[in-house]
Amino acid sequence: MKKRTKRIKHIEVGGNMTVDELVQEFGKSGVFCAGRIAEATDIVYEMVSRRDVTTYLGLAGALVPGGMRRIITDLIRDRLIDVLVTTGANMVHDMIEAFGASHYKGNAMVDDAELHKLQIDRIYDVFLHEKDFCMYDDRFIKLLEGLPSKRMSIREFLYEMGKRIDDPNSILRAAADRKLPIFCPAIADSAIGLDVWRFKTKHNPDLCVDAFADLNDFMEIVRKAKRNGAILLGGGVPKNFILQAMIVVKRGGYDYAVQITMDRPEPGGLSGATLEEAKSWGKVGGRARAVQVIGDASLIFPLVVAAVRERLAKSKLGR
Amino acid sequence: MKKRTKRIKHIEVGGNMTVDELVQEFGKSGVFCAGRIAEATDIVYEMVSRRDVTTYLGLAGALVPGGMRRIITDLIRDRLIDVLVTTGANMVHDMIEAFGASHYKGNAMVDDAELHKLQIDRIYDVFLHEKDFCMYDDRFIKLLEGLPSKRMSIREFLYEMGKRIDDPNSILRAAADRKLPIFCPAIADSAIGLDVWRFKTKHNPDLCVDAFADLNDFMEIVRKAKRNGAILLGGGVPKNFILQAMIVVKRGGYDYAVQITMDRPEPGGLSGATLEEAKSWGKVGGRARAVQVIGDASLIFPLVVAAVRERLAKSKLGR
């Protein structure tokens, strides 16, 4: 028991602290959510500062509508992550902004039938104008028209989209620029899916995006990596897709893993499953550095990224 | 205010109650979770007893490992639901049992690294032997070998699988027997995906399962229905896939909707979003009968189904 315990020092908070100084105070106490934030920061810092780690970022939940788009784009631009696995919706909302529209701060306590009449779509306390969604549909269909006529994987399809987007703050564009692969296994389950379906129906029935083709590329990346590290915002398909690769590749599981989620483990779903559970499957290594933070990614991910960037900036200055 | 209020009667519980009698007591109080169970039962009963309602069941979370396989198969066999939308994993675990293996009651408080050495995979408090997973892989690959050589949608692919399964209690088999369509938009994100990928790599690179092809069939079903009703166990891709169709089809939203989930709305993800929120998008109708029950589907879904079946049995007997 002794080896596992250390005395808890109480967090001290002053009037002139950097984000990482606060995170280091969290590390002094080391317990509850604060302790896990400190551990997550240490792990992510190790992932992004070691050259031999391939880092996968999983995006589930309304991260782009919730104001996290720029953080993700900047991580791609600065080559701090290597692979993105996302829901379709986050890419849709990335394009909505790339095409010039915005999300708005709304209110969760509203009459939604009334909102519907006003043609406002709600995502918790985010509002989006239906007309901006229609604008997106039109612009996206235009992009589809310029596509090469060949069988594609989803990754290739998103790369082609990214190349055609002008906005430098777009996640898709930044990924195309950096040749960072984006995987989106459930792409049909989003407005992208709906628009591609409309396009196929009306214009090009031969367009075929193969549901299984991406697995090859993904497995190759995992196989070639010296070490693998996963950062999972929410759960969903991105979490499972990132983790399941280890069952095939048999690299002994991820060497690093951080998940930020509000889902509970007790009902048995994967989104809320602990990273410990993932060890039984060999998805996360038995001796991996892994931590699950229970909290909202809109708060915790920026906090961790700010602390990690502060450490990176200091280490460049000659540590 | 008056119209919306009714006096709360206190729940009375005796020593000889049927499930529906208990649910009707819940309806007398009408509040908190108990009240929502009563409402969900009324809604599902209306969905399945009216001839003009097309009923969609969405499955997310470890429902099959958690003992819910038979309930789902029986709903299909008795034609109480019309369409299934599922994660890949639930179909994998359906096949694991169809091929003769079992899931086991385990324990959530274990050393997962130790479990990994014992080759036991954990899903909260469910255990599964890795050797049974390997058996599944072999049997599934054998099924793939018998597939016709053509471009398929995911729905067609799962239908072909279902036809080849012997176990009458299999969800896939029952659906094939009844010609009930199963949609699985994120199929690549499961062991099915991994096995198909292996098969394509080694045996048949031309096998192409089109990621977008199913949308056509799904939209046709929604469009043709007089009324649409959704039962959502958990959230995830099945919830979004079922609901998003209304944005395209513009039928004014689902007429009935029930979701059972433990996810919270505040972090903004779709799985925990309220059905009210879905009204702003036009996914659920402004005047729909809709209720979201906060609780574990392994408890609440059997309870609701038992009460609904009791009402169906009584109504057949001429009440």
Added chain:
Amino acid sequence: MKKRTKRIKHIEVGGNMTVDELVQEFGKSGVFCAGRIAEATDIVYEMVSRRDVTTYLGLAGALVPGGMRRIITDLIRDRLIDVLVTTGANMVHDMIEAFGASHYKGNAMVDDAELHKLQIDRIYDVFLHEKDFCMYDDRFIKLLEGLPSKRMSIREFLYEMGKRIDDPNSILRAAADRKLPIFCPAIADSAIGLDVWRFKTKHNPDLCVDAFADLNDFMEIVRKAKRNGAILLGGGVPKNFILQAMIVVKRGGYDYAVQITMDRPEPGGLSGATLEEAKSWGKVGGRARAVQVIGDASLIFPLVVAAVRERLAKSKLGR
């Protein structure tokens, strides 16, 4: 590992099931929330059917406003529980109904500033008229006027109140009739506290209800019991008060424990703490039969009580 596992049988649901038949189906699967309901039912049945077990029921949360008053009163009347530990609020709402007023089914999605103008108090989706609260204050003050003039413990104070209540369905009255002790350690934190304070200020400054006096009685009950069993609805002060006695009495912890809660363990509060954690303190015995069910008590407690009463009724019939 073998000893701890059993094959999961799938839940089967028919059209003519009693509540306990459904709970026994839950026991066949044995996992997730359904499995825990089955286990909780077994434990509560053992508690209430064994003569040598003293059973404590802890009430935290808006159970009386939520329609659970009658269930609790009937457990007292039928001598199925021996001791009640409660928040003050549940006794306040018991008296509001005893004095002739009602709670109403309302709505959680409302404008609360508007409700305030209408003089309606909200408890999630329960409404209560402020005028009924005022009526309660008047009636309660009248009861206080009839109190004997002596230093009392909180338990004695509540017994005196119960004796003066006419409504046979009142929890306080049933407890007084049965001489079942009610403990309410945070009584000042409720409308009872506010009214007693008003009464002391205006009428009888010498009235002294000793904050610590009850501990003696409670410890005596725990000490004398052959076996102790705790049923905890929610957490809060009732959970802690019931469990902390074991630290003093050193009976090796509760022999049986069931908690129904929606609170999470990760933030470290006692309400969401696992019953496992209570074993480290010696509050729950290392070999106790104990289970924590994650869910809403308004659903789960009536379900468990119905199944337990069904077993009791069958065992009386000479099974």
Added chain:
Amino acid sequence: MKKRTKRIKHIEVGGNMTVDELVQEFGKSGVFCAGRIAEATDIVYEMVSRRDVTTYLGLAGALVPGGMRRIITDLIRDRLIDVLVTTGANMVHDMIEAFGASHYKGNAMVDDAELHKLQIDRIYDVFLHEKDFCMYDDRFIKLLEGLPSKRMSIREFLYEMGKRIDDPNSILRAAADRKLPIFCPAIADSAIGLDVWRFKTKHNPDLCVDAFADLNDFMEIVRKAKRNGAILLGGGVPKNFILQAMIVVKRGGYDYAVQITMDRPEPGGLSGATLEEAKSWGKVGGRARAVQVIGDASLIFPLVVAAVRERLAKSKLGR
């Protein structure tokens, strides 16, 4: 709709940010949990920087074991809060440290029956040695021996304790030094209660701490204040005690309110109830600045305090 909406700007995170700079980025997005942190910071800053606001801090949950003791003591010392309402347990753990013992970083995935044999008490991932608890009991009983022999309120009792504690970092001591009142309505529900009971039994049966006496003092403070502001860490008795005063005092509700909690509103308990609900009761003013943050206080409270202190420091520098 227009007035309520503003364009969401995406959070930007650099390598050299102060805590308040990060919080201000959260304010630019303004939605989800991040937006609520920004709002909570604005509200707490206004509470503590305006001279005419009386600020109440409610403590529920294992805040002292979780490393938050120093933050609370410093808020008292710097006169940033005016009144403390707490569970008994937080004061017990404050004294355990004041008497020289420590809490330890442990592990939530342990065999608790084994821990019990090792005489280690667990609070989620915090460990505490039982021998340190015994040391606390002895030292506390010694303090009791020095108490004046009179009828006391709980507030007076805790003031007497605080005066007798040497550790300057003790919450009780700092409060005694500053004459800041500490209310603890459920004091019997803690080791303090158990020890006082032991002491009364063995040494001084006449010691009487009146359960209702504090309400007078608390109401006077609320009544005299120009404006009232509540900061609620967790829910429990402290939340209810702070809020219920407004029902009596009829000041129109708190002018400011911030709650940090992980509890859900749906099961109807007060701990998870929204601050909107409190408006229906008149506990929080209809036009109050109020926000509820869903998250762990061990993370969020230090973050908010750090940002508030940064603003205070800047405003002193003559901004």
